[in-house]
Amino acid sequence: MWILLSLTLHSLHTLHSLHPPSHVLRFEGGLLGVKATVGLHRRVSRAHIELKGLPIGGLLSGDATFDKHYNVKLDDTFSRALSRLKVEVLHVHPSDDWSLVFVTVKLPFLLGQHTIRLHRLTQT
Numbered sequence: 001m002w003i004l005l006s007l008t009l010h011s012l013h014t015l016h017s018l019h020p021p022s023h024v025l026r027f028e029g030g031l032l033g034v035k036a037t038v039g040l041h042r043r044v045s046r047a048h049i050e051l052k053g054l055p056i057g058g059l060l061s062g063d064a065t066f067d068k069h070y071n072v073k074l075d076d077t078f079s080r081a082l083s084r085l086k087v088e089v090l091h092v093h094p095s096d097d098w099s100l101v102f103v104t105v106k107l108p109f110l111l112g113q114h115t116i117r118l119h120r121l122t123q124t
Helices: 002-018 076-084
Strands: 024-031 034-041 046-053 058-066 072-074 088-094 100-107 112-120
Touching (some): 034 100, 034 112, 058 076, 072 076, 072 088, 076 088
Antiparallel strands (some): 024 034, 024 112, 034 046, 058 072, 088 100, 100 112
16 A cells, blocks of 8 residues: 555656646736736746627637747737737736736727736735
8 A cells, every 4th residue: 555655656746847837927907897817927938818808799818928028929819809809919018026917008999008907816
């Protein structure tokens, strides 16, 4: 029994070291009836974005990459969806302590330019 337990623990440790847990920072915020949730993978400079709300027609999600200056490139499908909604992401930058991410967007019609504050969620 102890041998089996020891082998199981060793296997779990080996598997854990081969595939370390993801270090994803999660942020949430909203603007004008749209809730934004972002999973930010800093190690690989990638983000997964989910937008929910009536103004966008339900749920819209996609991925983006960013460089060291936080210039964002949305994946093609997500970019086209935002373009159809006449929404443009102008600028993204984190606070110094990564407790907030600020996303500046240009909205359609006369709604103009706004900065969305995404607050970091605590890890559970």
